[in-house]
Amino acid sequence: MPRSDIEVTVGEMLRQHGISRRGFIKFCTAAASAMALPPSMGVAMAEQLIHARRPSVLYLSFQECTGCLESLTRSFAPTIENLIFNVISLDYDDTLMAAAGEAAESARMQAMKDNFGKYVLIVDGSVPTGAGGAYCTAGGRSAVDTLREAAKGAAAIVCVGTCSAFGGIPFADPNPTEAWPVMAIVGDKPIINVSGCPPIPEVITGTLLQFVTTGKVPDLDEHRRPKVFFGNTIHDRCYRRPFYDQGKFAKSFDDEGARNGWCLYELGCKGPTTYNACATVKWNGGTSFPIESGHGCIGCSEPGFWDKGSFYAAQSTPLWGKAGESSPREVLELTAAAVSAGAVIGVASAGVSRLRQHRSAQDADQRESNGDN
């Protein structure tokens, strides 16, 4: 009886695709470099993976723009082709897979049954709960139901993008679909948030590879993001940081300071409070990142980035987070706790309501301080 695809080891799969051991060591060395792991880890990772079985991976897309998947398919090291064909068994992705309709959904159900408790669930997009979940349905099932069902048998959930990690743009005020991040709905599974709008492709593939290699959830920060990628702020590792320290700031996008490549803090750069790897891993195969192109960081990997006021206002401009009031993070934590207590909607609604009141008050303050009518 032929063995199923998932029983084949990575090494056997590599041989089937004509990829040599040296080619795979090279792939792992590049991946270790992208993940800021010691170079010796590349060889160790390759030796370990060659004998490992390929884990089943299901990719669910909910309330999202497909930007995260577009980003993922542009990963240079490791490339998504390398990951899909050699290291993981991507059993469901309704955007990438050739199958559609009943065939696609039955592939998902079969993979969930065959690999119950072992598969990695990737979620892209926030989960709308308004109107009984009717704002996002596929195959006649709402996103929230599909997520709950798929989460039951997952070994871990990787939330790709700020929408699934923190709610993202659908969660932004006024949140018409009552969208929530995955961690507000699933409370009993390991969740790894790979935030960003979109996330850096190598950060997505690197996180997956690290989990597949070690079988463990990596060290996470307070927002459940892998510390290896989200351990520093953009500002900490920015090549323009010396100008900040010297007090040299661009005042507009076409002034002398901008031409000199000075710090973009006064033009609204959110680098000082944004944790991500853009300044080190960079984009497009390590070519550059937004600040290198003359635009400040918009803080897209942080919770609530869309509601933090203008991307072009300096961070010293007061926004939200007054002493004694709830931050979006606190509301999310409150919600996650409520989910486990089985009281999600009531508390969540109260949280949203409080947030909106808070934002309205701040907007009024802001307008007043700007002299607007």
Next chain:
Amino acid sequence: MSRLSDIPIRIEPPLAVGGVGGGVTALLSELITLLERLGASQESAAIDLRSLPMSIDDLAGLRRALGEGEVRATLDAEGLSAIRETKVPGVWWVEHRDRHGELIAELIEVTRMPQILMTAPEEIATGARLLREQLALHPVARAQ
């Protein structure tokens, strides 16, 4: 209409002009320690150049300081890799590129021979099997 060259962009001069910058000095010092360890205990080590905040000038300075040695190897696996021993014996400069020629990893290895060049023990048996299969197809071998 103005041309691209008319836009008054001034390139910021490199912070360390000429000679070897502080980061390179620190790296060379680290390499001495790693070479001494290799000599004493055969322990290999590697430094990921992409993980260090090095400017183009720093990298060029490091290349000049280490120079070119006698051995140059090209690995053709999922893209080309250049593996060169520098003029400092035991210090190798390794560049891995993908199939599109993009640099995906750049390392300095302190070792007698980079591991990626060595044949893996499990592949030696595969080599013998391949030769046996080839010999079996050979007309002279079949005649016997």
